[in-house]
Amino acid sequence: MNPELKRIAGRQGGVFSRRQASDAGYTPAEMRERLAQGKWERIRYGQYAERTDWTGIAPWEQRLRRHRLLIHAAMNAMHRGSAVVSHHSALVLHGIPVWQADLEEVQLTRVNARAGVMAGVRHHQARLPPEDVTTVEHLPATSVARALVEVASTATFAAAVISADAVLRRPEVTPADLWRLAETTEHWPGSPMIRRALAFANRLSESVGESRTRILMRDEGLPPPQLQVEFADAEGFIGRVDFFFPEYGTVVEFDGLLKYGGNSADALIREKLREDRLRALGLEVVRITWQDLDDPARVAAMIRRAFARGRRTSA
Structure with a gap:
């Protein structure tokens, strides 16, 4: 070039x-x-x-990169100032994880256009206040908070919460911003879902996997856990765990090897030692993987068995 x-x-x-x-x-x-x-x-x-060689890049990251190209291509084909990137496309530009989104479809909001899908682009019609529009990658886009409520209004509860957990971790977003938008969208068809997702969202869920695990626990009727609790023993700091149920003496970790940067032999050894030290404190430790999340009932049963063991130990 x-x-x-x-x-x-x-x-x-x-x-x-x-x-x-x-x-x-x-x-x-x-x-x-x-x-x-x-x-x-x-x-x-x-x-x-x-053309870029994406060999070695995770499939989900390839899909996000492809979506970014689609966004820029769609906007480059529009008249300047006629559209704003919105919904899940805006979340992708902001670096917020999305779940169950159609990444082959670009989402744009326009003032003077008929809503609908055309050539892989879904056009929404709305008048956006200035405070809800920003610039990302040289493109006009809805703010991260606005994009979240746009997605939450049409997404599943899980998809809305996964994005909401990540949005709450952004320093520029305050609870007041989100609840202002919740009030603004009160009469949208998806308003109840927006409020449910915001009420359940928690900035302490630090990954998509942790968010999905927390949703699974809720759906399966498990009690709410404490998040990101730190433990130490006589040797010093052990680590911070994803979920802790103090009344049952049980720790639940989602794919804890990621805490150490992969599945290397050193990472496996460190994780084993960490887990041994937690168990030495009298704690039950349950490890959840991506594959486990496809069988919620099995995961819930694993955790409940740990609860039962933890109760016997404390007794």
């Missing part, structure tokens, strides 16, 4: 239009050649990007 087109694409998330490539000096034949050779790829009609 020549320097001029590289500069243009750099401000557009790596995306450029056919017209921009032409203005940068590429002929139609040169464009076709680069596409045929796999040097460029078509993101949507008339919008392209240099």
